[in-house]
Amino acid sequence: MDAFAALIEELDQSTGTKRKIDLIAGHLQQADAHDAAWTVLLLMGERRKRLITGRRLREILQQASAMPDWLFDDCQSHVGDSAETLSLLWPQLKSDIGGGIHNPGVTIWINQLGHSPPMHWWMEQLLPAVAAMEAEEQSSTVLAIWESLPNDRLFLFNKLLTGGFRIGVARGLVVKAIATGFNLEEALVLERLMAPADASEHWFRALTAAASEERGNRGPVPYPFFLASPLKPETIEDTAPSEWWVEHKWDGIRGQLIQRESGAYLWSRGEELINEQFPELIEMASAIPADTVLDGEVICWAESEQQPRPFSDLQRRLGRKNVGRKLRLECPVSFVAYDLLERNGQDLRSAPLQQRLEQLSAVQQRMDVNTAGWRCRLSSGQQLEHWDQLNRLRQEAVEQGAEGVMLKHLQSPYLSGRKRGHWWKHKRDPMTLDAVLIYAQAGRGRRANLFTDYTFALWEKQTESTSNPQLVTFAKAYSGLNDAEILELDRWIRSHTRERFGPTRSVEPELVFEIGFEGIQASKRHKCGLAVRFPRILRWRSDRTADSANTIEDARTLCDQVVKRTSSL
Amino acid sequence: MNVLERTDSGLYCRAADAWIDPSRPVSRALITHAHADHARPGCGEYWAVDISEGVLRQRLGRDITLHSMPYRQEFWLNQACLSFHSAGHVLGSAQIRLMVEDQVWVVTGDYKRCPDPSCEPFEVVPCDVLITEATFGLPIYAWDTGKRVATEIRDWWHADRERPSLLFCYSFGKAQRLLAELNAIGVEEEVLLHGAVETVTRHYREAGVAMTASRPVSELPRKDSLVGRLVLAPPSAHRSAWMRRFRSPQTAFASGWMAVRGARRRRGYERGFILSDHADWQGLIRTVLESGAERVYVTHGQSDVMARFLRERHGLDAKPLDQLN
Numbered sequence: 001m002d003a004f005a006a007l008i009e010e011l012d013q014s015t016g017t018k019r020k021i022d023l024i025a026g027h028l029q030q031a032d033a034h035d036a037a038w039t040v041l042l043l044m045g046e047r048r049k050r051l052i053t054g055r056r057l058r059e060i061l062q063q064a065s066a067m068p069d070w071l072f073d074d075c076q077s078h079v080g081d082s083a084e085t086l087s088l089l090w091p092q093l094k095s096d097i098g099g100g101i102h103n104p105g106v107t108i109w110i111n112q113l114g115h116s117p118p119m120h121w122w123m124e125q126l127l128p129a130v131a132a133m134e135a136e137e138q139s140s141t142v143l144a145i146w147e148s149l150p151n152d153r154l155f156l157f158n159k160l161l162t163g164g165f166r167i168g169v170a171r172g173l174v175v176k177a178i179a180t181g182f183n184l185e186e187a188l189v190l191e192r193l194m195a196p197a198d199a200s201e202h203w204f205r206a207l208t209a210a211a212s213e214e215r216g217n218r219g220p221v222p223y224p225f226f227l228a229s230p231l232k233p234e235t236i237e238d239t240a241p242s243e244w245w246v247e248h249k250w251d252g253i254r255g256q257l258i259q260r261e262s263g264a265y266l267w268s269r270g271e272e273l274i275n276e277q278f279p280e281l282i283e284m285a286s287a288i289p290a291d292t293v294l295d296g297e298v299i300c301w302a303e304s305e306q307q308p309r310p311f312s313d314l315q316r317r318l319g320r321k322n323v324g325r326k327l328r329l330e331c332p333v334s335f336v337a338y339d340l341l342e343r344n345g346q347d348l349r350s351a352p353l354q355q356r357l358e359q360l361s362a363v364q365q366r367m368d369v370n371t372a373g374w375r376c377r378l379s380s381g382q383q384l385e386h387w388d389q390l391n392r393l394r395q396e397a398v399e400q401g402a403e404g405v406m407l408k409h410l411q412s413p414y415l416s417g418r419k420r421g422h423w424w425k426h427k428r429d430p431m432t433l434d435a436v437l438i439y440a441q442a443g444r445g446r447r448a449n450l451f452t453d454y455t456f457a458l459w460e461k462q463t464e465s466t467s468n469p470q471l472v473t474f475a476k477a478y479s480g481l482n483d484a485e486i487l488e489l490d491r492w493i494r495s496h497t498r499e500r501f502g503p504t505r506s507v508e509p510e511l512v513f514e515i516g517f518e519g520i521q522a523s524k525r526h527k528c529g530l531a532v533r534f535p536r537i538l539r540w541r542s543d544r545t546a547d548s549a550n551t552i553e554d555a556r557t558l559c560d561q562v563v564k565r566t567s568s569l
Numbered sequence: 570m571n572v573l574e575r576t577d578s579g580l581y582c583r584a585a586d587a588w589i590d591p592s593r594p595v596s597r598a599l600i601t602h603a604h605a606d607h608a609r610p611g612c613g614e615y616w617a618v619d620i621s622e623g624v625l626r627q628r629l630g631r632d633i634t635l636h637s638m639p640y641r642q643e644f645w646l647n648q649a650c651l652s653f654h655s656a657g658h659v660l661g662s663a664q665i666r667l668m669v670e671d672q673v674w675v676v677t678g679d680y681k682r683c684p685d686p687s688c689e690p691f692e693v694v695p696c697d698v699l700i701t702e703a704t705f706g707l708p709i710y711a712w713d714t715g716k717r718v719a720t721e722i723r724d725w726w727h728a729d730r731e732r733p734s735l736l737f738c739y740s741f742g743k744a745q746r747l748l749a750e751l752n753a754i755g756v757e758e759e760v761l762l763h764g765a766v767e768t769v770t771r772h773y774r775e776a777g778v779a780m781t782a783s784r785p786v787s788e789l790p791r792k793d794s795l796v797g798r799l800v801l802a803p804p805s806a807h808r809s810a811w812m813r814r815f816r817s818p819q820t821a822f823a824s825g826w827m828a829v830r831g832a833r834r835r836r837g838y839e840r841g842f843i844l845s846d847h848a849d850w851q852g853l854i855r856t857v858l859e860s861g862a863e864r865v866y867v868t869h870g871q872s873d874v875m876a877r878f879l880r881e882r883h884g885l886d887a888k889p890l891d892q893l894n
């Protein structure tokens with residue numbers, strides 16, 4: 001556990017990707033395989049069952065101390081995380097609590113803790129045992145563990161116990177670290193990670209075994225997805241247009257449909273099995289010859305309609321555990337196939353795209369039309385002739401309900417992860433700016449007790465005088481954050497309020513959000529001289545500080561570009 | 570009778586006809602310390618502690634009218650007997666004691682209770698009414714000694730000698746405390762300073778504070794890679810053009826706010842060192858109790874929380890300062 005704690009601390013304190021990879025790789029090489037399995041799962045944020053709630057943990061500390069409830073609340077809303085709050089409070093409160101926590105059952109655990117037990121002991125023995133205890137025994141055990149731990153371990157213990165451990169290491173980073181540390185191809189590591197994981201010595205050894213070993217039947221295990229990067233025209237303008245295949249970039253979710261003798265499996269890009277959300281596609285798959293693997297887009301698209309439905313229709317189904325008849329009718333789904341990864345059990349990923357496309361069309365022709373029908377569509381595409389065509393094709397794609405176009409090299413193999421050079425996405429011009437949150441207001445209805453209406457500002461650089469740059473109101477936005485983010489932001493707002501004006505609060509100008517919008521134009525009615533259409537929050541830029549947000553000048557430039565574009569049409 | 574009242578310009582003492590740390594220009598200002606949110610330019614005359622004079626004039630102007638007093642010396646302004654008492658916050662920081670008739674009020678200004686080799690320790694001043702700050706008035710805040718933190722900083726700096734180490738901290742007070750704490754643990758290697766830190770450090774050297782040797786970064790040749798050097802700079806220099814001079818530095822921020830992980834993340838520093846020149850929770854409570862005050866007003870930061878705790882747990886007549894009238 002000491003080594004794991006040290007790794008977490010070092011990861012937390014380093015910002016470079018390379019450094020993080022080296023730290024993880026070095027740790028995994030040294031660690032016991034059983035412990036290493038746990039490390040990999042925890043770093044990847046694999047969901048574990050919650051052992052104890054944060055609320056219960058707080059109750060334990062509160063019952064033992066004389067600290068009033070409201071003071072706990074204030075601390076927690078200031079810190080934002082109950083496990084962290086408790087780790088900060090325990091050192092203050094422990095002298096008041098002291099004695100009374102000795103109990104023979106507890107002593108056994110504490111004695112073992114004294115011999116720096118391995119990580120899997122924590123994860124498989126101690127934590128589950130604590131979670132299963134009766135209330136009183138649980139309280140005294142948790143208190144005794146806190147008592148015996150050094151202050152800088154409290155946070156880790158509390159986080160592991162409440163199951164909320166997230167260190168913020170990207171999955172791709174862990175993959176790179178395993179590949180580096182054990183001399184493997186990243187693609188192979190990705191593939192192996194797609195098999196069901198369990199935190200065992202056996203699993204970790206299989207994950208990191210040398211590459212030469214025979215691979216058996218993949219069964220339901222998907223191939224790692226190959227991802228496209230945003231197009232940088234200058235990187236390909238020297239190539240011949242005819243080397244490229246152009247097809248629509250649909251606004252659905254990426255899916256890999258595997259058909260085996262044993263059944264069909266639909267995987268999302270997040271490597272989740274989504275059979276239950278899309279039963280119609282699983283039925284459809286029975287028309288596909290066995291041992292075929294398709295890559296494509298899951299999208300809402302009715303049989304008789306020319307265009308797919310907007311993403312929001314698909315979203316209604318994604319949230320459901322079970323999809324009923326009504327939803328099936330209202331949001332009909334379809335699978336748009338655009339690549340073939342396996343045919344007759346043969347892995348085609350190293351074949352050029354052109355060949356894979358030919359074979360894909362052959363597979364589709366052999367499908368039983370009565371069963372598959374419109375639910376499996378072949379993505380229509382074309383070979384590019386001139387570079388000037390590209391923007392027109394993109395415009396047409398957008399008019400037909402797509403996000404833009406994909407540009408794929410006809411000789412490209414099917415790689416894994418995001419590798420530049422072969423696949424590009426060319427979406428409609430995004431309009432986004434990074435803005436600073438300056439006001440918040442409570443929402444209405446279901447969200448009346450939460451701050452959900454936000455006002456964002458951009459910097460106005462003072463030129464003539466020496467005075468500091470000012471933040472000027474730019475847009476209001478109500479949507480775009482998920483529930484967890486709304487809660488986190490709500491807490492932050494409460495503890496960073498500067499002033500209150502009725503229901504509105506001004507907050508410390510610290511947080512940056514990426515704001516997307518549909519249009520921008522000059523406006524005399526707005527303080528910043530600009531008005532935007534349909535502003536929404538695209539994401540919380542927690543990687544940015546307020547001084548790096550965009551300026552009003554940036555917004556004006558965007559506005560000028562829009563004017564130029566429309567007048568040139 | 571109230572010795573102090575709240576006005577638009579800040580706390581006012583009618584008996585002395587003077588404002589304490591006024592927020593806008595007034596005829597007569599009593600200054601607790603030279604931080605920008607306490608000492609503002611444009612007042613008719615200033616009263617402050619003698620050793621704060623250098624920084625004060627640098628920040629408010631050479632030719633302000635300044636009456637400087639040593640700590641603990643009583644002086645009269647009209648009907649009020651006043652004196653400055655060390656607050657342990659930064660060089661020359663003071664609590665202000667005001668005695669009018671037989672009532673004693675004390676305004677703490679910013680203060681801390683941990684030892685600090687760069688300024689005089691906090692003095693307990695008994696009073697009837699205490700006005701205290703509560704910037705870090707939550708029990709999650711508990712400080713380690715400066716010595717411990719300085720050791721962590723030295724280890725962080727020495728662990729990576731292949732990059733420059735940029736440590737961000739407030740340019741007045743924190744930076745000099747760091748130099749003094751590093752000196753106290755035996756660091757002899759020269760530390761480099763951003764210009765804003767350098768100008769204040771000069772006044773500390775004049776006051777005879779023992780600190781590690783230092784030099785402005787600007788004095789080094791531009792070609793110097795600064796690899797392995799420790800550099801102190803104000804937070805405003807983080808991600809500024811000034812930082813381009815350093816190739817892939819390791820960065821850290823020294824502040825009490827670093828106690829909370831989220832605060833560190835949001836500011837985008839790799840490492841946070843928890844070092845504050847304000848009192849922590851225990852320090853605040855201890856100060857209130859030791860003053861013997863029966864009435865307490867709390868200002869800055871967690872004033873509601875602190876006041877409520879003092880009322881409920883210690884039975885004091887404690888309120889947020891905005892309820893003084």
Ligand SMILES: [Zn+2]
Nearest residue numbers: 602604658679
């Ligand atoms: Zn101050």
